[in-house]
Amino acid sequence: MSEQVIIIGAGCAGYTAAIYTARANLSPLLITGSQIGGQLTTTTEVENFPGFPDGIMGPDLMFLMQQQAEKFGTRFAYEDVKSVIRDEATGLFTVKTSGQNYEARSIIVATGASARYLGIPGEEGLSHGLTACATCDGAFYRDVPVCVVGGGDSACEEAAFLTRFASRVYLIHRRDTLRASKIMAERTLANEKIFPVWNSTIAAYKTDDKGELEAVMLKNLVTGEETELAVKCVFMAIGHTPNTSFLGDLVDRDQSGYIVREPGLMTTKTPGLFAAGDVADPHYRQAISSAGMGCAAAIEAERYLLGV
Numbered sequence: 001m002s003e004q005v006i007i008i009g010a011g012c013a014g015y016t017a018a019i020y021t022a023r024a025n026l027s028p029l030l031i032t033g034s035q036i037g038g039q040l041t042t043t044t045e046v047e048n049f050p051g052f053p054d055g056i057m058g059p060d061l062m063f064l065m066q067q068q069a070e071k072f073g074t075r076f077a078y079e080d081v082k083s084v085i086r087d088e089a090t091g092l093f094t095v096k097t098s099g100q101n102y103e104a105r106s107i108i109v110a111t112g113a114s115a116r117y118l119g120i121p122g123e124e125g126l127s128h129g130l131t132a133c134a135t136c137d138g139a140f141y142r143d144v145p146v147c148v149v150g151g152g153d154s155a156c157e158e159a160a161f162l163t164r165f166a167s168r169v170y171l172i173h174r175r176d177t178l179r180a181s182k183i184m185a186e187r188t189l190a191n192e193k194i195f196p197v198w199n200s201t202i203a204a205y206k207t208d209d210k211g212e213l214e215a216v217m218l219k220n221l222v223t224g225e226e227t228e229l230a231v232k233c234v235f236m237a238i239g240h241t242p243n244t245s246f247l248g249d250l251v252d253r254d255q256s257g258y259i260v261r262e263p264g265l266m267t268t269k270t271p272g273l274f275a276a277g278d279v280a281d282p283h284y285r286q287a288i289s290s291a292g293m294g295c296a297a298a299i300e301a302e303r304y305l306l307g308v
């Protein structure tokens with residue numbers, strides 16, 4: 001039997017869509033993917049989610065959302081989606097995972113976005129010493145120097161977190177001003193353990209004879225000068241790429257890869273397929289705006305199923 005709605009992705013947008021569709025008696029099936037809880041599971045304290053005046057840890061917030069979705073009857077499949085296709089004649093979707101096929105009348109895509117890397121030689125071979133998650137890996141680098149690449153809120157947050165462990169945290173940014181919000185930028189620049197390296201990027205990684213990172217070659221983008229900086233780990237924080245590869249041509253994408261929606265709506269070019277959260281949001285990319293999009297997608301899916 002077909003599902004009424006399948007939600008793909010277990011972040012703020014997916015869980016909120018699940019809460020709303022479950023409370024609308026649509027008995028949603030949420031296919032989680034491998035990063036259960038989404039990007040907030042890799043952050044520390046969230047200070048700007050309304051309702052938590054003292055802040056809340058990202059993983060705790062996601063656990064609460066999951067519990068709330070479950071309480072109203074959401075079912076979970078802990079699998080990765082490989083592809084989604086739509087039968088033009090019936091309008092039904094087939095969602096293929098590595099284990100099985102599911103059929104559904106509507107789909108909410110809430111698969112978020114994955115961390116970007118610089119794409120320079122040597123990245124693939126660096127199993128230790130290169131990561132995009134300070135929360136996951138920061139504690140491995142006690143009393144040694146590390147660096148963060150990027151100048152946005154994520155880079156500032158990662159750098160501040162890493163000061164708990166590392167001897168120094170270099171913040172390597174390609175310009176000479178931070179993109180981060182004013183409060184984050186001010187806190188970062190006031191932190192005695194964070195050392196900004198302006199107008200610079202990593203040109204190459206240098207490893208020791210065990211293959212472990214020992215330094216990066218920095219290139220100054222203004223002068224062209226190259227210098228060596230001793231660090232044991234590089235933490236990437238240069239943004240994310242939306243996760244849409246499993247959708248084929250069911251959606252249009254903008255030049256950065258975000259799913260194109262109809263203006264002001266969560267609908268995509270495929271009837272019955274809705275998109276919410278970071279996968280379809282080049283503008284805000286906040287936990288609260290993702291949750292709001294998840295709510296909107298759920299209401300639009302409900303209306304689609306009712307034919308109104």
Ligand code: NAP
Nearest residue numbers: 048150151152153154155157174175179237238239284285
């Ligand atoms: P972002 O705001 O897009 O910043 C990405 C940073 O990486 C920018 O400084 C950018 O440089 C740099 N960058 C991009 N491509 C690069 C490349 N190829 N080489 C070197 N540097 C590169 O991404 P984000 O920091 O992940 O933040 C995403 C969204 O989440 C934002 O809306 C942010 O406000 C939000 N966020 C909020 C919080 C919070 O409020 N607690 C925490 C984390 C994230 P340029 O500045 O030169 O473009």
